[in-house]
Amino acid sequence: MRAKCWECTVKHVAAACVLMDETMYPSHIIQAIGHLALAEIECPDAAIAAYIRRHRIKLQATRDLDVDGLEKYIYGRLLCF
Numbered sequence: 001m002r003a004k005c006w007e008c009t010v011k012h013v014a015a016a017c018v019l020m021d022e023t024m025y026p027s028h029i030i031q032a033i034g035h036l037a038l039a040e041i042e043c044p045d046a047a048i049a050a051y052i053r054r055h056r057i058k059l060q061a062t063r064d065l066d067v068d069g070l071e072k073y074i075y076g077r078l079l080c081f
Contacts, residue, residue, distance in 0.1 A: 004044035006078065012039035013052065013074050020065045029063055048077055 016035035019028040036056035043049035051073060059065045 005042050006044060008042040009039050017067045017071055020067050033060055
């Protein structure tokens with residue numbers, strides 16, 4: 001098993017957010033779900049991983065992602081580490 005990594009977590013969250021800005025392409029929603037799942041796995045902090053998971057599950061159910069809220073939450077937490 002690979003070590004958990006903040007850089008990888010941020011990379012996958014950022015990729016999901018970029019994809020969700022271009023939802024005119026249906027495949028982007030599926031790819032964003034995949035990136036959020038990878039971000040959960042890579043995340044070294046259990047509480048932040050759970051937050052990402054809640055957003056992924058909501059995206060799967062509603063096809064809607066609070067991109068601004070997710071970005072602000074992750075960025076705000078990274079300033080603490």
